[in-house]
Amino acid sequence: MTPTPLTVWIEGIGLLAPGLPDWASACSILRGAAPYTAAPSILPVPSILPPAERRRASRLVKLTLAIGLETAANAGADVSQLATVFAASGADGHNCHALCEQLASDDRQVSPTRFHNSVHNAGAGYWGIATQSMAPSQVIGAFDAGFGAGLLDTLGQVIVDRQATMLVAYDSEYPEPLFSKRDTPDCAGLGLLLTPEKTERSVARIMVTPSTEAAEKMADAGLENLRTSIPALRCLPLLQRLARGEYGPVCIDYLPPMQLSIDLQPC
Amino acid sequence: MSPLLLSCYTATTTLGHGLDATLAGLRDGRSGLKPCDFETVDLDTWIGEVTAVDAQKLPESLTRYDCRNNRLAQLALEQDGFASHVRAAIARYGKTRVGIFLGTSTAGILQTEQAYRRRDPVSGALPEDFIYRTTHNAFSVAEFTRDYFALEGPALAISTACSSSAKVFAAAARQLALGTIDAAIVGGVDSLCLTTLHGFASLQLTSSAPCRPYDATRNGISVGEGAAFALLERLPADTPSGAVLLLGTGESSDAYHMSSPHPEGLGARLAMEAALRSAGLQTGDIDYINLHGTATPANDAAEGKAVAALFGNRVPCSSIKGATGHTLGAAGAVEAIVCALALTHDLLPGSPNTGTPDPAIPIDYLLNSRPAKVRHALTNSFGFGGSNCSLVFGVAP
Numbered sequence: 001m002t003p004t005p006l007t008v009w010i011e012g013i014g015l016l017a018p019g020l021p022d023w024a025s026a027c028s029i030l031r032g033a034a035p036y037t038a039a040p041s042i043l044p045v046p047s048i049l050p051p052a053e054r055r056r057a058s059r060l061v062k063l064t065l066a067i068g069l070e071t072a073a074n075a076g077a078d079v080s081q082l083a084t085v086f087a088a089s090g091a092d093g094h095n096c097h098a099l100c101e102q103l104a105s106d107d108r109q110v111s112p113t114r115f116h117n118s119v120h121n122a123g124a125g126y127w128g129i130a131t132q133s134m135a136p137s138q139v140i141g142a143f144d145a146g147f148g149a150g151l152l153d154t155l156g157q158v159i160v161d162r163q164a165t166m167l168v169a170y171d172s173e174y175p176e177p178l179f180s181k182r183d184t185p186d187c188a189g190l191g192l193l194l195t196p197e198k199t200e201r202s203v204a205r206i207m208v209t210p211s212t213e214a215a216e217k218m219a220d221a222g223l224e225n226l227r228t229s230i231p232a233l234r235c236l237p238l239l240q241r242l243a244r245g246e247y248g249p250v251c252i253d254y255l256p257p258m259q260l261s262i263d264l265q266p267c
Numbered sequence: 268m269s270p271l272l273l274s275c276y277t278a279t280t281t282l283g284h285g286l287d288a289t290l291a292g293l294r295d296g297r298s299g300l301k302p303c304d305f306e307t308v309d310l311d312t313w314i315g316e317v318t319a320v321d322a323q324k325l326p327e328s329l330t331r332y333d334c335r336n337n338r339l340a341q342l343a344l345e346q347d348g349f350a351s352h353v354r355a356a357i358a359r360y361g362k363t364r365v366g367i368f369l370g371t372s373t374a375g376i377l378q379t380e381q382a383y384r385r386r387d388p389v390s391g392a393l394p395e396d397f398i399y400r401t402t403h404n405a406f407s408v409a410e411f412t413r414d415y416f417a418l419e420g421p422a423l424a425i426s427t428a429c430s431s432s433a434k435v436f437a438a439a440a441r442q443l444a445l446g447t448i449d450a451a452i453v454g455g456v457d458s459l460c461l462t463t464l465h466g467f468a469s470l471q472l473t474s475s476a477p478c479r480p481y482d483a484t485r486n487g488i489s490v491g492e493g494a495a496f497a498l499l500e501r502l503p504a505d506t507p508s509g510a511v512l513l514l515g516t517g518e519s520s521d522a523y524h525m526s527s528p529h530p531e532g533l534g535a536r537l538a539m540e541a542a543l544r545s546a547g548l549q550t551g552d553i554d555y556i557n558l559h560g561t562a563t564p565a566n567d568a569a570e571g572k573a574v575a576a577l578f579g580n581r582v583p584c585s586s587i588k589g590a591t592g593h594t595l596g597a598a599g600a601v602e603a604i605v606c607a608l609a610l611t612h613d614l615l616p617g618s619p620n621t622g623t624p625d626p627a628i629p630i631d632y633l634l635n636s637r638p639a640k641v642r643h644a645l646t647n648s649f650g651f652g653g654s655n656c657s658l659v660f661g662v663a664p
Contacts, residue, residue: 090404121654122652126525128652129525182400
């Protein structure tokens with residue numbers, strides 16, 4: 001069988017990372033118009049959630065809602081209708097630590113809320129509750145390859161199912177002692193709203209092909225540190241091309257030895 | 268969607284290792300549940316434990332993956348000739364053209380739970396021998412399987428709680444349709460751990476008796492463990508008559524609550540409707556519904572409403588969780604294989620432990636296994652966070 005060309009259009013972009021609080025600010029830094037300064041991620045209060053859920057919202061829920069809402073807003077998309085793909089290395093690290101600590105103690109009566117927040121799809125679940133979207137929502141774990149795995153599944157939904165689909169690739173940190181075993185330094189992630197056809201809101205076209213080349217690195221040491229230390233940000237070279245309006249292929253880390261070459265073209 | 272061939276499949280649960288044991292257990296209406304004696308857990312509940320999991324030794328080169336979940340994965344991969352069949356497919360298609368799509372909810376978290384009991388009393392550090400990546404992480408079972416077969420293509424884990432390993436069929440079908448791969452190892456693996464046993468107990472969702480899906484007096488789940496795999500391929504020109512096919516997939520979200528289903532079963536209904544649409548079938552074409560049927564009062568009521576609204580009481584339905592326990596992230600794949608057995612062995616599986624079906628749920632609920640011709644089977648899987656998936660299977664004419 002001849003593979004289908006994996007071509008889709010980008011309609012919206014969102015970003016939240018240490019020193020890159022949103023896509024607009026990130027654009028000027030990635031273009032080189034402003035310097036990159038490392039700073040802890042700023043997680044907005046999820047005002048879209050009902051009060052009870054808002055009070056309980058973890059860092060991870062704040063992160064995924066912020067990225068998803070920014071991406072959808074930049075695309076002018078109706079969040080209540082969007083199919084979504086969430087891809088992350090781990091679930092809520094702080095919650096996981098608290099659960100494991102309690103289960104190692106004499107009192108194993110864990111909190112019901114802690115337990116239901118421990119699922120890998122907590123971000124997707126809160127997204128559904130917040131947006132009232134009953135559309136399909138995929139939740140992927142692929143350790144360091146989360147962005148690539150999420151992108152491939154999103155391409156499947158966009159091209160095969162012919163529906164606009166939003167990818168949210170994100171990661172969050174574990175506290176110690178787990179941090180020593182998985183040293184993701186902070187919350188970060190990005191969103192891409194992809195569509196099967198070009199529309200008046202399309203900002204660029206991408207075509208994805210498997211590759212075995214080395215991934216492109218970031219020239220700026222601070223940004224390169226983000227790329228290598230936070231799995232979702234393996235796609236920073238693509239985001240930099242988008243910010244600069246530079247076109248052509250860019251190779252992104254996926255699952256060794258398989259990489260993804262993403263050919264970025266104007267609409 | 269274009270139908271896909273399940274060219275080989277296998278399941279391992281507390282009913283036994285592999286298809287023969289599973290089929291015999293289903294035919295006999297046997298329950299594999301027993302009072303909880305797992306690890307150091309002291310809870311008044313029943314569990315579905317797979318025998319001889321800890322006797323599994325991973326290959327020398329893969330010992331970094333050693334944990335209960337990956338031992339269970341290996342045990343299941345070696346049943347029914349599945350691993351040899353996969354190796355033949357890899358020889359045919361190439362090591363970059365066979366993808367891996369595995370569902371799990373807790374992967375090898377037991378390894379972390381035990382490591383927390385061995386923390387350094389002074390520094391609080393986890394023990395040296397604890398490896399997060401290849402045991403606890405959700406991807407560990409997919410990465411283990413990729414390395415087990417020395418594959419170099421796409422791989423992912425899906426972790427949407429109890430719909431995880433149903434959704435892998437949909438994800439794999441999309442990649443096969445795109446042509447990024449020629450075959451897909453799909454499946455689910457979830458193993459007993461402290462988090463789920465104590466977590467479901469804290470939500471008061473575990474029963475102190477063996478679980479009784481759809482029973483008028485049902486009062487909670489029995490946590491089980493299991494692993495099931497299938498190799499999915501595009502239909503060859505010479506598809507043998509009677510071969511099991513994946514015909515349709517349907518996914519939806521509840522958008523309602525993190526740990527309670529939509530009370531009217533609205534998300535469940537959307538998933539079933541989407542699966543029928545995807546298969547190009549009508550409700551009247553379905554001969555058996557494998558229910559999610561966890562045996563909690565709320566879940567069965569919500570699913571029952573959705574099934575009754577769509578199918579009335581015309582279709583025989585059952586849940587096998589009274590036999591296997593709720594295998595959580597593995598349930599979707601385990602129950603897909605149960606549908607395959609129903610289709611290939613003219614079997615409607617019954618529901619051990621269920622005595623009196625809930626009269627408030629107007630569906631045709633099967634208490635005892637019985638022979639019947641099954642041409643199309645639908646299976647439901649619904650998870651925490653409101654993640655729903657329905658699959659439709661059939662047989663090649």
